[in-house]
Amino acid sequence: MKKVERILVKLAIIQLIFLLLAQFLLLYSPLTPYITRMIEYEGVNQSKSTEIIETFHQNN
Secondary structure, three states, X not given: OHHHHXXXXXXXXXXXXXXXXXXXXXXXXXXXXXXXXXXXXXXOOOOOOOOOOOOOOOXX
């Protein structure tokens, strides 16, 4: 049973290392725009100008 516990602890440590590496890569890397889709969801990668529609009219 001790052997199984040692293997599980090692797997947990390896998983933690990979988690920290992935978080560092996503937060501090210049590759972030290429490996995450969040920019596409936010719509900041498209530089199209949108048409402005006036919804309030001033009556004088």
